[in-house]
Amino acid sequence: xxxxxxxxxxxxxxxxxxxxxxxxxLKPMTLADEQGFYLMRRDPDMMRFIPIGTIDTPDDHRAxxxxxxxxxxxxxxxxxxxxxxxxxxxxxxxxxxxxxPDGSMIEIGYWIRKGFWGNGYAAEAQKAMIDEQKxxxxxxxxxxxxxxxxxxxxxKRVLEKIGLTLTGTDQLExxxxxxxxxxxx
Ligand SMILES: CC(C)(COP(=O)(O)OP(=O)(O)OC[C@H]1O[C@@H](n2cnc3c(N)ncnc32)[C@H](O)[C@@H]1OP(=O)(O)O)[C@@H](O)C(=O)NCCC(=O)NCCS
Numbered sequence: 001x002x003x004x005x006x007x008x009x010x011x012x013x014x015x016x017x018x019x020x021x022x023x024x025x026l027k028p029m030t031l032a033d034e035q036g037f038y039l040m041r042r043d044p045d046m047m048r049f050i051p052i053g054t055i056d057t058p059d060d061h062r063a064x065x066x067x068x069x070x071x072x073x074x075x076x077x078x079x080x081x082x083x084x085x086x087x088x089x090x091x092x093x094x095x096x097x098x099x100x101p102d103g104s105m106i107e108i109g110y111w112i113r114k115g116f117w118g119n120g121y122a123a124e125a126q127k128a129m130i131d132e133q134k135x136x137x138x139x140x141x142x143x144x145x146x147x148x149x150x151x152x153x154x155x156k157r158v159l160e161k162i163g164l165t166l167t168g169t170d171q172l173e174x175x176x177x178x179x180x181x182x183x184x185x
Contacts, residue, residue, distance in 0.1 A: 005103025007139065009074055014081065014097065015136040021128045024121060025084040026095060033082045034065045036091035040113050049152035050111075051175050083112070083125045092116045095125045097133050105145040106137055110158065117154070123161040130162070141182035150176045 019026040029037075038061040040046045047054050055061040069077055079098030082091035093112040100107050108130065110122045134140065146164060148155045156166065156178060164180040171177070 005099070007099035007103045007106055007137065007143070009078070009099050009103075012099070012137055013078060014133050017132075019081070019128050019132045021124050023085070024125055024128070025086070026081040026125055026129060027084065029077050029080045029082045029091075029094065031066065031069055033091050034062055036082065036113070037061070037065060037094070039090060040093070040111055043114055045114055046111065049149040049155065051149070051173060081125075081129065083110075083121065085116075093121060093125065095122075095129045097129055097137065099137075100145065106139045106143050108144055108146050110155075120161075122155075122158045126158065127162045142184065144182060146180040147172055147177040148180065150178055152178075156180075 014028065016028055038055070038058060041055045041061055044054050055064060076096075076098070080094050080096050083093035083095055084091050093110060093116070096107070096109040098107055099105070108126055110126050112122050112125075130141075130144065144164075146159050147170065148159070150169065159180045160166075164182055166178055167181045168179045169176060170179050
């Protein structure tokens with residue numbers, strides 16, 4: 001039976017346009033962002049609340065990133081923007097807005113490289129991303145969901161700062177997560 005998904009990863013996409021905020025430039029991730037991604041993937045503090053491990057060597061990372069970029073584009077990178085500062089050569093983070101696997105909701109998410117934590121960049125990037133991409137994804141605030149590994153208080157705070165509230169918990173691939181939504185009106 002073919003299910004008619006509300007948000008189908010194959011049929012929808014982000015705008016592809018760069019987004020400029022007060023301090024940040026958000027733009028589609030490309031293979032050139034491999035180094036910026038590695039600077040996050042190698043750091044155990046970064047990966048503490050992400051259910052994938054660290055990658056220790058640049059060569060291993062380059063190989064995995066290149067393979068994943070091509071093989072997983074439709075499910076991951078197509079819905080990911082890099083977060084850039086004018087002063088930094090490599091991206092300082094990523095911001096995601098993509099349909100969840102059953103197509104019922106749009107999931108949001110973000111990483112900021114550790115050296116840049118605590119400047120409000122995650123909240124600034126995610127808010128701009130939602131404002132700009134809702135039209136491209138044809139979604140509204142009520143369609144947006146966020147999953148945060150239980151205990152990730154910094155991420156919880158980011159979501160609260162941009163207006164979402166904790167609505168419950170769920171198991172995602174055996175990981176206990178807090179679930180967040182925008183309040184209904
Ligand atoms: C979560 C993360 C994206 C936050 O990035 P950031 O740019 O530092 O976030 P912001 O500066 O916008 O906001 C962080 C807020 O959390 C607060 N915070 C930081 N550490 C905290 C902690 N341990 N407990 C509670 N609050 C905390 C900050 O004070 C700030 O709130 P404030 O502005 O009211 O002071 C960053 O820590 C990160 O990339 N972590 C690793 C990847 C990750 O966990 N991503 C989220 C997956 S759901």
